[in-house]
Amino acid sequence: MTRFVLRRLLGLVPTLLVIVVLSFLVIRLAPGSPFSTERGLPAEVREVLNARYGFDRPLHEQLLSYVGNLLRGDLGLSTKYPGRTVNEIIADGFPVTLALGGVALCWALLLGVGAGILGAVRQNTWWDHAAMSAAMIGIGIPTFVLGPLLILLFSLTLYVLPPGGWGSLRHVILPGLTLGTAYAAYIARLTRGGMLEVIRADFVRTARAKGLSEALIVRRHMLRGGLLPVITFLGPATANMLVGSVVVEKIFATPGIGPYFVDAAFNRDYFLVMGIVVLYSVFLLLMNLLVDVAYGLLDPRVRYE
């Protein structure tokens, strides 16, 4: 197991390197400069700025020095937010996005797994249909519709929660619900499907024959197998929720890192773009690894060589 994890971690290095090199080149291929605005900039000033950020050196040198800095954990300086390092910007925004993603994830799991179990255990009853219809609606309503609806209800009609901003627990509820609901809906359907696959399996029948209580059977035996598809989905979904909440963060003016995915590229904020790409890649790769590990823990058929 340890060897497996170590080997996989080692395997991440070349993958990351390829990602870094490719995205470094792609962002530099885009026309325009980080310093261009509608107000012209004299060549004298542009030279100083380029020299300050090292953009005056040949591209391969810049790439090498970037990778070197990256290995030391230095992500460079932002051009859009002068005087701020990309490390600082990510350290400011990432906890916010993590908190938002965490709340969303808890909500998604709570609601999704709950509804999924309900649907599977009470298959083809009124309960099942209600839960699965709700899930269909949840999948169908995009965040940019759900968010404003929640704002309208809780902020502008009932005046109980703020419609945006950040700073207290009250601020995280609406964006968290908005972000988590769509995932909850997926999780509900996956849980139900997974549970139905094992519900008539021999080991469940055996458990019943042993006289275990239904609750215990669901918890101990069915969930382990039933949650496998959810686990598969959860890896990339968690990464997505944690790092990719672009729309939700925009609607609720949440100061996370979501908007950088788009804005940093528009601004040609080279190092910030790279920082975000690296962060997201690491996160995604780690999540996938985590999924594989979780498989081993949940499914007795999986063995690590």
Added chain:
Amino acid sequence: MRSIPGYAEVSVLCLFALLGSCARSDDRYYGTTEPRHGPDEVWSNLSGEPEWIDPGKCTEVNGGTIIGNTFAGLTRPHPVTLEPMPDIAQGWRIEEEGRVFVFKLRPSQWSDGTPLTAHDFEFAWKRLLDRETASRYASFLHPLEYGADFNLQSLVVEGFATGTEPARLQQLAAQFGPVESVRLLRDGKRALVRIGGDEEQRSAAREALRRGLSGARLDGAALRVSVASSDLVGVRALDDLTLEVRLETPLPYFLDLVAYHTTMPVPRHLLARLKAQGVNEDLWTRTEHIVSNGAYTLKEWKFRQHMVLEKNPRYWDAEHVKLRTIRLAMVDSQNTTLNLYEAGELDYIGNAELPAEFRDHLRQFEDYRQAPYLGVYFFWLNTREPPLDDPKVRRALSLAVDREALTRNVTRGGQIPTADLVPRGLAGYAGLNRPLFDPVAAKALLAEAGYGPSRPLPPIRLSFNTLESHKLIAEALQAMWKQHLGIDVELENLEWKVYLKKLEMFDFQIARLAWIGDYPDPNTFLELLLKDNGNNHSHWTDPEFEALMQRANRTTDRAARLSLLLQAERLALAQTPLIPIYVYSRTEMIKPYLKGNWMNYQHHTFFANWWIDERYYTGVPGTEAADPPPPLQHPIDIGGRAP
């Protein structure tokens, strides 16, 4: 840069339109009318994280708002009329027919108690012009004597015999590289060589000139060459409280310039201390370091979340600052801003704008207001690209735009249609008042240029940067030109940075842009058309226009100067290097209990004047509280030339 409205924006709009209004305390207002905080603070909004709050480096509106309220310059604009009034300078004297300004400063302090002196201004201005500062706004002080030469690194040549003609030096220098001009410094012993040639090559050209000229001989004398230093620049602290400024040419709007945040002082003592401690100079504006001299100080700055400003007890005019705390959110989405405003989380939308599609609905509420804004939306014409090299074709295109229909049906935000470059009424400027729309004359002009049904104009490309509102305007122009002139226009939609690159390379035929005036004077718009202005994207130049502009800005009589500027504008627009469309307008929402916030041409907000009408804590009062703007303050008489 504004963000592109995405799904989020559009959907909020649709939903709200569908669901209509909800419970409110008073139907006349949009959202709550009860302050959600104490009477000693205000919650406002910046439309995003400021890039810089360093006076010398700030280039955008959010940084400008912070600097304008935490720093104080020599003058400050009147909150309504924007006329310059004394601030740190209590009075001034104008000498040498408007070329020299002597400012007398009032004794005042930085927020850490250090005395503020004229040296802080000298330091700040020279720092702004220093190429190493890499300020994008350095050109703001190019009007200072030798300011541009220091900023753009002209060469200083000395060692030649007194009385040598600059033309002879120029002749000599031209052997080594491109020279734009050579002129003698005031002492007559040194000469300034401005580097010419292609901008990208200037660095190399400077080096070649420097090497060539050093040691070269003129009439037997060996020349010495150096790069222009800050000592040359026309700003000098005569003593702790007297600042002397020398300008290249008289500048009638100079007192407006020194009210702008770019010219505000920088705490020399703090920067020196940080340097000694080895701290990156860029970090001086962080809350743990910053020292300022304005009505408020920066208390808290949470990156991309909020800023908190607190009243500065050391501001010289602190007794007139009413509120203790200003809390500024940083919400860039227009719809989210409006939601926050409706819920009472914001008292004022601040620097944000109202969602365009929402304005018609918001207009009915009493907390809605609008005013013209000092900016012009226009299209550059590339005057070297046939068929646009023919002024008749350009004028025809301009005349065939139905600007009134465009602002009424397309932009719909109270914009003022205009065919002039300078908004009329600006600082007493009469305005050209050119016809807004004349399709018959347009057609006639096109025929005169040799185009008609038998010989149609080739298709024209119109470029704009990706934004829904630009697209709508471009499509409207496309339809109008098709309808009135029978021209096929193809639209080119480009991402912002790509677009800027194309503008810079002159790789376009017609391209949209806007210009927001820096100071309330016609010059801020007309200088766009000068030959050497890097923001002139038309390739159009006219020596007569240059001469008129120069003459105007050397004229001290106000009326005569404005009439010369008017002549210059008439001459330029007759050749139509650009097609003006409208003057901007600003629309905003402000809670009825927030007072002392008046609209002005430049959307300058002065937190110092704000106050809360406390009657709103117990319901909407029947009468409006009196809220007159402060009277115009005049400079004190500082007497004649000092002995």
